[in-house]
């Protein structure tokens with residue numbers, strides 16, 4: 001562990017005003033604001049409307065349906081901490097969509113399989129910058145499995161295999177995963193989505209956290225000013241980062 005130099009009082013505020021890189025850093029944490037969440041909800045509702053619309057049913061193909069479904073679940077996985085009700089209402093609508101036939105289609109299965117493969121790629125980078133995305137992919141797939149269980153259990157050997165591979169890798173990486181901030185965990189996710197709460201004991205310092213996320217990209221625009229890793233704290237006092245060493 002390198003030597004720690006705690007920032008002087010007021011450091012964070014002063015730097016935040018002077019230096020735009022705080023915003024640049026925080027933006028890459030995928031933080032949800034009220035505005036971005038409202039935009040997200042709108043985009044999810046659009047897909048759901050399309051999935052529920054009997055008029056458009058005739059023109060659908062199974063790959064498009066799976067893409068729309070994954071768009072919705074992936075969006076819900078990025079939902080973050082706030083507003084459980086809207087998130088749940090969106091999900092409730094999904095359960096009412098008569099799309100089982102489509103989800104069973106070969107092309108739909110291929111789309112799901114590719115999505116699981118993408119999640120596996122993120123899990124491969126789970127000890128660096130990939131873990132948050134891996135969690136989001138896994139949660140999206142789990143929600144799909146939960147809401148359309150029969151469809152996937154019976155007729156999706158290929159997709160299930162991809163999900164299985166993804167799961168194996170996620171288990172492997174979880175103990176040394178780069179932790180996610182509390183506010184990045186979707187408020188609706190049950191504790192069975194265990195991946196969000198890993199590793200069990202989080203010992204990572206903010207500097208190490210930064211190094212894991214920004215492997216080598218940071219120096220060019222930030223230099224190595226002391227305290228700058230503190231900008232990645234989310235300021236939630238129940239989050240691991242609140243007490244993490246600098």
Ligand SMILES: [Zn+2]
Pocket residue numbers: 180181182233234235236239240241242
């Ligand atoms: Zn945090």
